Amino acid sequence: MVAMMGALHGSVVGSVLASLPSPSSNEIGFGPLSFRVYGLAIAAGVLVGVWLARKRWAERGGDPEDITSVALWAVPAGLIGARLYHVITDWQKYFPDDPMGALAIWKGGLGIPGGIAAGVAVGLLVARRKGMRLSVGLDVVAPALPLAQAIGRIGNWFNQELFGGPTNLPWGLEIDPANRPAEYANVATFHPTFLYEGLWNLALMGVLLAIDRRRTLRPGNLFVLYVGGYFLGRLWVEALRIDPASVVLGLRVNIWMSLVAMAGVLVVLAVRGVRRRPDDVDDAYTDGHTFGGDDAVAGAGQSSADDDSADQSSADQSSADETG
Numbered sequence: 001m002v003a004m005m006g007a008l009h010g011s012v013v014g015s016v017l018a019s020l021p022s023p024s025s026n027e028i029g030f031g032p033l034s035f036r037v038y039g040l041a042i043a044a045g046v047l048v049g050v051w052l053a054r055k056r057w058a059e060r061g062g063d064p065e066d067i068t069s070v071a072l073w074a075v076p077a078g079l080i081g082a083r084l085y086h087v088i089t090d091w092q093k094y095f096p097d098d099p100m101g102a103l104a105i106w107k108g109g110l111g112i113p114g115g116i117a118a119g120v121a122v123g124l125l126v127a128r129r130k131g132m133r134l135s136v137g138l139d140v141v142a143p144a145l146p147l148a149q150a151i152g153r154i155g156n157w158f159n160q161e162l163f164g165g166p167t168n169l170p171w172g173l174e175i176d177p178a179n180r181p182a183e184y185a186n187v188a189t190f191h192p193t194f195l196y197e198g199l200w201n202l203a204l205m206g207v208l209l210a211i212d213r214r215r216t217l218r219p220g221n222l223f224v225l226y227v228g229g230y231f232l233g234r235l236w237v238e239a240l241r242i243d244p245a246s247v248v249l250g251l252r253v254n255i256w257m258s259l260v261a262m263a264g265v266l267v268v269l270a271v272r273g274v275r276r277r278p279d280d281v282d283d284a285y286t287d288g289h290t291f292g293g294d295d296a297v298a299g300a301g302q303s304s305a306d307d308d309s310a311d312q313s314s315a316d317q318s319s320a321d322e323t324g
Contacts, residue, residue: 070193083105161179197233197234227261
């Protein structure tokens, strides 16, 4: 009996570790309503990322509502930029046979490089108008971005997309026959590259938070490290993927993009320097004020002065009445 139970236990463990299953549906129903998990994952990633950025901005002395205001513009811009990047780099999927498919964002297809570029560009414009110190703001959102991206990758799992080549590893991902590339129709398990990227992003977030606590980098460089770290991970993950993609000189477009981005990071760090300088500042705002700090103290001081003046006026009036 003991031997039988041991064999059964080993069989169960072996079957559990043999592969990772894929969800049978990419939708979640709530009564008569149904929602694509892909969209829900992106929304959850945005909300959690904004929460972390708000918390970090407040720790710098900024108003958390600033982050929300920036996100209201930067997030839609990022989604548009991500979709445009995907359609431009994978145009053969949509043109000339299915041009309307370029609008079907719920089916997947967001290019993170385009999302980063558009979202950051618009976010910087909004932040500048609000008087935020841009270098500090970029550092604040740096760890929040890979966190949001990691959560968003869950949607790829439900869509059964963005997986890598065949593998017999215990964490190989089961893909339904309908979602397998034709040349791998008889292969059951593949590299879960979206999971690799998600875990890489979580690790990147942890590294950025640890580096930021030491305060040894010049303001703005934490964001530069995020860009370099993200594209370093994307480089090896992209090399594992087998989904159709545009190829230039024998390499996938996103591999070229990763190489260009990493080279750009090295140039930026070489030009502006890595370590903090004596004249570097971490003020949240360009005018040096802090939310709930200098403004509150000044307001309280003005209120106290007004009260003292009112009390003195009352005393003078009382004295005048007694004299009269």
